Amino acid sequence: xxxHQAATATELVLRxxxxxxxxxxxxxxxxxRFGLGAVLGYLLAGxxxxxxxxxxxxxxxxxLHIADFGIVLLLFLVGLxxxxxxxxxxxxxxxxxxxxxxxxCGLAISGLIYAAAGFSMAASLAIGxxxxxxxxxxxxxxxxxxxxxxxxxxERAFSVLLFQDLSIVPLITIIAALSRAPVDxxxxxxxxxxxxxIGAIVGLVAAGRFLINPxxxxxxxxxxxxxxxxxxLFIVLGSAAVMESLHLSTALGAFIAGVMLADSPYRHxxxxxxxxxxxxxxxxxxxxxxxxxDLDAIGQRPLFVIGMALALITLKAxxxxxxxxxxKVERRKALKLGLLLSQGGEFAFxxxxxxxxxxxxxxxxATLFAAVVTVSMASTPFLMMVNDWLDRRSRRNDGDGLEGPxxxxxxxxxxxxxxxxxxxxxxxxxxxxxxxxxIDSKPSQIELSGTFGLKVYYGDGxxxxxxxxxxxxxxxxxxxxxxxxxxxxxxxxxILEAFPHAAVFVRAxxxxxxxxxxxADIKFAVREVFxxxxxxxxxxxxxxxxDCEEVDRVEQEYRDRDRERLEGQSRSGDxxxxxxxxxxxxxxxxxxxxxxxxPVV
Numbered sequence: 001x002x003x004h005q006a007a008t009a010t011e012l013v014l015r016x017x018x019x020x021x022x023x024x025x026x027x028x029x030x031x032x033r034f035g036l037g038a039v040l041g042y043l044l045a046g047x048x049x050x051x052x053x054x055x056x057x058x059x060x061x062x063x064l065h066i067a068d069f070g071i072v073l074l075l076f077l078v079g080l081x082x083x084x085x086x087x088x089x090x091x092x093x094x095x096x097x098x099x100x101x102x103x104x105c106g107l108a109i110s111g112l113i114y115a116a117a118g119f120s121m122a123a124s125l126a127i128g129x130x131x132x133x134x135x136x137x138x139x140x141x142x143x144x145x146x147x148x149x150x151x152x153x154x155e156r157a158f159s160v161l162l163f164q165d166l167s168i169v170p171l172i173t174i175i176a177a178l179s180r181a182p183v184d185x186x187x188x189x190x191x192x193x194x195x196x197x198i199g200a201i202v203g204l205v206a207a208g209r210f211l212i213n214p215x216x217x218x219x220x221x222x223x224x225x226x227x228x229x230x231x232x233l234f235i236v237l238g239s240a241a242v243m244e245s246l247h248l249s250t251a252l253g254a255f256i257a258g259v260m261l262a263d264s265p266y267r268h269x270x271x272x273x274x275x276x277x278x279x280x281x282x283x284x285x286x287x288x289x290x291x292x293x294d295l296d297a298i299g300q301r302p303l304f305v306i307g308m309a310l311a312l313i314t315l316k317a318x319x320x321x322x323x324x325x326x327x328k329v330e331r332r333k334a335l336k337l338g339l340l341l342s343q344g345g346e347f348a349f350x351x352x353x354x355x356x357x358x359x360x361x362x363x364x365x366a367t368l369f370a371a372v373v374t375v376s377m378a379s380t381p382f383l384m385m386v387n388d389w390l391d392r393r394s395r396r397n398d399g400d401g402l403e404g405p406x407x408x409x410x411x412x413x414x415x416x417x418x419x420x421x422x423x424x425x426x427x428x429x430x431x432x433x434x435x436x437x438x439i440d441s442k443p444s445q446i447e448l449s450g451t452f453g454l455k456v457y458y459g460d461g462x463x464x465x466x467x468x469x470x471x472x473x474x475x476x477x478x479x480x481x482x483x484x485x486x487x488x489x490x491x492x493x494x495i496l497e498a499f500p501h502a503a504v505f506v507r508a509x510x511x512x513x514x515x516x517x518x519x520a521d522i523k524f525a526v527r528e529v530f531x532x533x534x535x536x537x538x539x540x541x542x543x544x545x546x547d548c549e550e551v552d553r554v555e556q557e558y559r560d561r562d563r564e565r566l567e568g569q570s571r572s573g574d575x576x577x578x579x580x581x582x583x584x585x586x587x588x589x590x591x592x593x594x595x596x597x598x599p600v601v
Contacts, residue, residue: 019056020063023049024287031381039138040381042283043374046290053295063288068250069240070281071137071346073274075165075251076236078140078158079258080267087259090159093327097156098163100323101341105316106132112311119365122178126360127369129171130351131312133164134341136251137282138380153333156324157340165252168347170194172354179358196246201256204239208260216264229273235261236274268512269576289346293374294367301368309344309375313383317342336390339383344373402443402458405470411435413477414470414502416461418449421507421528422481437470462487464498472499477523479505488513489520496521515570534558550592557589 023045031041049056057063087094110128113119119127139161143154173194212235219227236254243253261267298305317338324334352366415426418440426436438454439461440446449456459466461480472478478499480487487506496504503523508514510527517525534555541551561581568577583589 016057016063019049020045020284020287024283028283038283039286040378042286043290043293043378046287047293047295048290050291050293052293053291057291063284063291066281066284068285070278070283070285071251072240072254073236073278074137074140074282075255076239076258077271077274077278079255079260080262080271084259084262086262090155093156093159094163097323097327098160098166100326101160101320102129102132102164102167104323105319108315108319109312112315116308116311119361122180123355123361123365126175126178126355126358127352127365129174130348130355131344131369131373132316133167133345133347133351134161134316135343135345135377135380136161136165137285137346138343138377139340141282142384153336156329157337160320160337160341162255164345164347165255166197168248168252168351171351175351175354175358175360178360180360197248200243200246200248200253204242204253204256205260208257212257212260213264216261216270228269232270232274233277268510272512285346289349289374289377292349292370294371297364297367297371298375305368305371305375308369308372309379312344312372312376313342313379332390336387339387342383343376343380345377348373402446403455404459405437405439405457405466408437408455408457408470409435410471410474411437412475413437413479414439414461414467414472414475415479415481416440417481417483417507418445418454418456419481419483421483422479425479425481425505437475439466439470462491462495464494467495467499472502475499475502477503477505481507483507483528484509489517492517492520492522511566511569514566553592554589558583 024042027041027045027048028038029041031044032038047053051058106125106129108128109131110121110124113128114121114124117124139157143157215231215235216228219231235257239253239257240250243250261270264270317335319338320341321334321338324337325331329337349370352361352370355361356363356366412435413429414437415422415429416439418426418438422438422440426438429436438449438456439459440449440456441458441460443458446456446458457470459470461467461470462482467478478495492504492506504520506517506522506525508517508525508527514525514527537558538551538555541554542548546554561583565578565581571577580587
């Protein structure tokens with residue numbers, strides 16, 4: 001009997017897995033094809049196969065509990081990008097703008113619900129305060145994918161999202177204080193939850209310093225990639241489990257663990273190992289949200305659901321726009337921030353369930369406003385399109401009066417990005433009379449360059465149409481000197497196909513970025529700090545008394561080994577490939593036969 005039940009359960013898991021992944025695959029491909037984004041595809045795929053659609057899957061809540069781990073992994077990866085010093089630098093946006101956003105938006109939405117739906121004040125607060133939270137699962141992947149999370153605007157958006165995650169504890173406390181249900185003696189009080197939060201954060205920080213970092217140093221010595229994956233998942237699960245046992249946010253625990261590893265030398269490898277799990281589980285999270293969409297509730301009151309979703313988006317965007325202006329954010333960026341965080345968030349489902357358990361709202365109200373949240377989340381891809389349109393329009397406005405490359409004379413080389421890197425590259429070319437067309441997208445940089453008598457053309461030098469206008473079809477070389485690592489092999493492919501006769505040179509951000517571009521047929525790529533680091537190493541060796549001949553030999557040997565390791569890493573995708581070729585205290589370069597005694601030893 002037990003064997004039969006186990007076999008049936010296995011068959012159900014396999015059947016459900018095929019249905020979920022198949023629906024997600026089809027919808028995401030279609031929506032990506034039309035530029036509508038993956039999230040909307042996942043949501044509609046879930047709605048189609050869920051209980052209110054074709055009823056192919058009938059237990060969305062169970063799937064949601066598993067897929068919630070995608071948000072946990074997402075916050076861990078975000079934490080890896082924010083070391084404690086950087087996080088401290090964001091304290092004003094976190095505890096200033098974030099606090100005001102949750103408070104002002106929560107109270108305003110509660111007032112709207114009280115006036116429009118006729119609920120009691122307690123019920124309006126129990127619904128309105130959770131609606132002030134935005135979708136971390138939607139916004140952060142977008143910020144990470146295009147690299148804007150490391151910009152001031154991206155950091156500000158992340159700061160607000162982080163405070164929203166922190167605010168879950170006080171929001172649960174408020175709901176418990178308003179509760180009409182009998183008091184559960186086993187449930188922790190709001191004061192206890194606050195104490196647990198502070199204690200858990202301190203404990204995780206201490207564990208990160210005294211346990212997590214030493215653990216990864218130990219794992220690093222084994223040079224086994226699988227152990228990094230196991231260790232990474234262990235840390236995420238462990239931190240989430242600690243927070244779960246204290247009735248706190250599991251995502252917050254994972255985020256703190258990530259911050260503690262942000263300065264670790266293994267940060268990039270952890271990110272590469274964990275990210276595939278995050279992508280899959282986050283996709284499944286949105287499928288589960290789509291499956292939980294109550295189409296009957298929407299069908300019974302479609303105007304209310306759609307109208308309330310639009311009112312939610314409009315109110316949050318307007319209020320956040322005004323708050324951002326108070327924090328001296330530029331108007332265009334303030335509007336973008338408002339649109340970016342205007343949707344409802346996934347934590348609203350958790351808080352609605354708490355409000356229902358507290359007898360503050362009826363199950364029908366929880367279902368109705370869960371549909372409002374889902375509809376608002378489905379609007380996010382379209383809001384992102386509005387943001388992109390504003391960006392394009394802003395660039396056009398910023399470029400008013402600036403000359404584009406369509407008027408540039410024919411030249412042998414095109415340098416895209418005339419910052420500190422591009423200036424050195426272009427001046428070396430000009431030193432030997434090579435004709436160069438300079439392109440940059442920052443009006444301030446163009447104006448500054450003009451004061452030195454240099455003509456820099458305005459535009460986005462990664463666009464095919466603009467490169468054609470700049471004469472890339474006849475140029476012998478295109479040199480991308482752009483900051484950051486968003487220009488990857490995927491973005492370079494169309495350029496390489498369109499201009500096969502031009503040698504393409506790329507400035508890489510770091511070693512991983514260089515490995516990612518290994519698949520692209522580019523002429524040359526260099527890490528932006530590689531040569532300056534080699535130069536400092538040379539000077540340091542000279543200061544220790546080594547002669548020029550020996551310094552040259554060390555440099556050449558290092559370059560050869562580094563190139564060999566990079567080729568091996570690119571082929572295998574393993575950051576630890578050929579690690580035995582690295583210099584270390586127990587793996588030094590043998591003295592040359594002609595060299596004299598070692599000045600250091």
